[in-house]
Amino acid sequence: MADFDYDVLVIGAGPGGYVAAIRAAQLGLKTACAESRETLGGTCLNVGCIPSKALLHASELYEEAAGGALAKLGVRIDKMSLDLDTMQGQRQDAVKGLTGGIEFLFKKNKVDWLKGLATFTGPNAVEVAGKAVTAKNIVIATGSSVAPLPGVAVDNKKGLIVDSTGALELDKVPDRLVVIGGGVIGLELGSVWRRLGAKVTVVEYLDQILPGMDGEVRKEASKIFKKQGFDYKLGTKVTGAKVKGKHVELTVEPAAGGDVETIEADVVLVSIGRRPNTEGLGLDKIGLELNARGQIETDHDFATKVPGVWAIGDVIPGPMLAHKAEDEGIAVAENIAGLTGIVNHDVIPSVVYTSPEIAGVGLTEEAAKERGAVKVGKFPMLANSRAKTNHEPDGFVKVIADAETDRVLGVWIIASVAGTMIAQAAQAMEFGASSEDIAYTCHAHPTHSEAIKEAAMAVTGKPIHM
Ligand code: FAD
Ligand code: NAI
Numbered sequence: 001m002a003d004f005d006y007d008v009l010v011i012g013a014g015p016g017g018y019v020a021a022i023r024a025a026q027l028g029l030k031t032a033c034a035e036s037r038e039t040l041g042g043t044c045l046n047v048g049c050i051p052s053k054a055l056l057h058a059s060e061l062y063e064e065a066a067g068g069a070l071a072k073l074g075v076r077i078d079k080m081s082l083d084l085d086t087m088q089g090q091r092q093d094a095v096k097g098l099t100g101g102i103e104f105l106f107k108k109n110k111v112d113w114l115k116g117l118a119t120f121t122g123p124n125a126v127e128v129a130g131k132a133v134t135a136k137n138i139v140i141a142t143g144s145s146v147a148p149l150p151g152v153a154v155d156n157k158k159g160l161i162v163d164s165t166g167a168l169e170l171d172k173v174p175d176r177l178v179v180i181g182g183g184v185i186g187l188e189l190g191s192v193w194r195r196l197g198a199k200v201t202v203v204e205y206l207d208q209i210l211p212g213m214d215g216e217v218r219k220e221a222s223k224i225f226k227k228q229g230f231d232y233k234l235g236t237k238v239t240g241a242k243v244k245g246k247h248v249e250l251t252v253e254p255a256a257g258g259d260v261e262t263i264e265a266d267v268v269l270v271s272i273g274r275r276p277n278t279e280g281l282g283l284d285k286i287g288l289e290l291n292a293r294g295q296i297e298t299d300h301d302f303a304t305k306v307p308g309v310w311a312i313g314d315v316i317p318g319p320m321l322a323h324k325a326e327d328e329g330i331a332v333a334e335n336i337a338g339l340t341g342i343v344n345h346d347v348i349p350s351v352v353y354t355s356p357e358i359a360g361v362g363l364t365e366e367a368a369k370e371r372g373a374v375k376v377g378k379f380p381m382l383a384n385s386r387a388k389t390n391h392e393p394d395g396f397v398k399v400i401a402d403a404e405t406d407r408v409l410g411v412w413i414i415a416s417v418a419g420t421m422i423a424q425a426a427q428a429m430e431f432g433a434s435s436e437d438i439a440y441t442c443h444a445h446p447t448h449s450e451a452i453k454e455a456a457m458a459v460t461g462k463p464i465h466m
Pocket of ligand 2: 320
């Protein structure tokens with residue numbers, strides 16, 4: 001048997017890659033992880049989940065103070081102002097702390113960080129920063145990057161037409177922010193700058209925001225955001241952007257064709273999706289082909305068609321989410337070690353961290369109905385004592401169950417803490433729960449989560465508080 005430098009080499013230290021590397025090392029495998037960034041943690045820790053949540057949290061508090069919500073609770077702040085430098089500083093601190101934490105975990109678990117871009121040179125072999133490295137198993141966890149929009153050139157340095165990374169780093173609140181794409185990034189980062197004072201317009205190609213989510217949730221979310229001050233141009237495509245001095249002129253037209261219109265913006269955020277990172281990886285050297293969407297296909301164990309080469313995270317099909325990548329990281333390491341690593345792709349929660357938050361797991365009502373008869377139970381947050389007391393009346397919980405077996409097929413939530421609430425729904429679904437199981441589980445009072453119990457009660461009978 002050939003000798004290799006490592007049992008496992010992971011390419012990319014995002015949530016998929018760094019978790020795979022740590023688990024492989026924990027299982028006794030000699031492990032290295034190649035990462036070309038200056039810091040570990042990938043998109044999520046450096047320019048994604050973490051910095052966006054740092055700004056979402058701070059801007060929410062700012063809006064509560066500036067918009068009078070705190071005053072209504074008897075918390076008066078007579079003199080307040082925005083200190084954007086400090087707000088941005090705490091974002092950078094959050095990133096620094098967490099990326100440094102991964103470096104510590106690598107050392108603790110004896111994972112070697114190979115600094116540089118990894119390129120395949122042949123089977124079981126890569127080059128990292130000019131150095132040849134061999135490994136019995138290679139895990140591709142290279143993640144994804146912003147999808148470009150033809151005619152709209154992103155320049156984060158200039159800060160006029162930016163992608164999500166540029167939108168996190170603005171040093172001034174724009175008067176007019178136009179967001180291209182009414183998906184997760186557009187609504188989260190749009191919320192940040194709207195709360196801090198920008199007039200935000202979302203230009204969305206489809207006729208509704210948040211594609212992929214439950215229809216009723218999309219409609220309700222759209223209404224809530226409109227009330228907050230978001231403007232939409234739905235069913236509209238952007239055909240070009242011109243920088244004119246200190247602002248940008250966008251040309252847009254109806255998606256179905258029609259009259260061209262121009263919109264002026266101080267900053268334009270391009271957030272029309274992300275695409276897998278495979279360029280420069282040298283996949284041709286190992287004969288690994290991509291699918292039509294530019295992704296690497298794997299089997300259930302995350303093995304690619306090339307023996308000894310595995311892939312996980314944003315670079316393979318499925319939702320582009322950090323927790324999905326992490327779970328795949330654990331599973332692939334366990335499979336490499338000869339254990340049984342499984343990810344249940346039917347139960348991956350997704351959360352939009354707006355205010356209120358929007359969360360879902362499992363099937364939408366539309367998708368569930370395509371598979372057979374369903375029963376749906378709904379409960380409004382307005383009737384939940386904790387939400388009402390906290391002045392958080394917006395939203396609802398919706399439980400979708402199989403009409404015959406009562407098995408829960410999907411749960412959708414709009415609520416201030418929907419992202420935290422959805423975990424119990426995912427756990428219930430993972431255990432194959434029926435709506436009755438949830439309805440008869442004792443929930444602590446007063447909590448937002450009681451709304452899940454009441455929605456489950458509404459599937460077959462009646463909730464108590466409605
Ligand atoms: P990545 O995190 O993209 O990591 C891949 C790493 O590989 C990168 O660091 C890259 O530098 C490195 N790399 C690539 N090629 C090479 C190479 N050849 N050699 C060496 N290194 C290489 N998801 C959530 O679940 N929750 C959120 O709240 C959330 N918020 C987000 C907010 C924003 C603004 C963005 C952009 C994304 C957000 N996401 C969120 C998505 C999440 O960041 C990704 O799903 C997740 O990071 C994917 O993990 P990954 O390990 O597959 O890849
Ligand atoms: P997205 O896929 O969520 O939304 C893109 C939106 O742009 C869609 O509504 C799409 O219809 C629209 N669009 C596409 N082309 C367009 C065009 N030419 N003109 C106008 N609209 C157009 O992608 P987004 O927001 O860029 O986020 C990328 C990924 O990052 C997401 O898929 C998500 O998985 C991940 N992410 C997750 C977060 C979370 O979990 N909270 C937060 C941020 C990102």
